[in-house]
Amino acid sequence: MSPSPIALDFNEANSSEIFAQRLPQSKDKALSPILAVVVEHLHEIIKELRPTPSDWRKVIDFLTEVGHACDERRQEWVLLSDVFGASALIEEINSRRPKGATPNTVRGPFFRADVPELPLGSTISLDGIGERLDVSGRVQDLDGHPIASAEIVTWQANAQGFYENQQPDLQPEFNLRGIFRADENGHFYYRTIKPAGYGVPDDGPVGRLLRQAGYPLRRPAHLHFMIKAPGFETITTHLYDSSDQHLGEDAIFGVKPELVREFERVSTDSAPSWRLEFTFVMARAKRGVEG
């Protein structure tokens, strides 16, 4: 049987159509429509920007470099997804919550899953460097009932704006990371240090690209949280320092008004310390999905 004539005539006008025509032969019926959309938009970009083969080679080289920049401590692909707003948009689409529930934001590239659980009241500052910050709060449902034993995972940058996995030679492992379990009244409390804002890493291909474009790379000072409890949607979110000057230009689009909080200064002597309180409000998981 001879091939259909249109399949031999790949051109600018019908390129994505030809790709889509071959897809019904695909064994994976769910994958086919996704590939059709991805390729259609890719061809649209190419038709609009009209790169030369040499331009396209630079794109391939960039993506190759992004892959090579990833290792067990660094995730350059997540950074690219974050700074292009893809991660924030996916959260927006997938994590719409009832009014009053704590919103989700992006997880960011510095999360580690293998963090030790600590007793309530412990400090997560393993090197003791920075201004003391006491964090406390409550985990509750939309009706205000406490969620006992909710798991609170937290991670943050140090007073210079670096995470421990960015500075494995300078910071102790698991510095400024911890997992806590709320008490029977949903309360939690721990000690840490006041984090600084930071620039997203600009020593890799993603930072270099955006710097070249003159794009802001700052992230305002924040703490990261993930709150988990059986039967509830997991909350992945941030709390932001309301005094930070860069709240309006977060490089990864994570700032929401409900998540901006005043870090209250509780001492006036030469060793300032700070206090932060927050109530996390969890929504019931739909169809038993908790993630």
Ligand SMILES: [Fe+2]
């Ligand atoms: Fe962060």
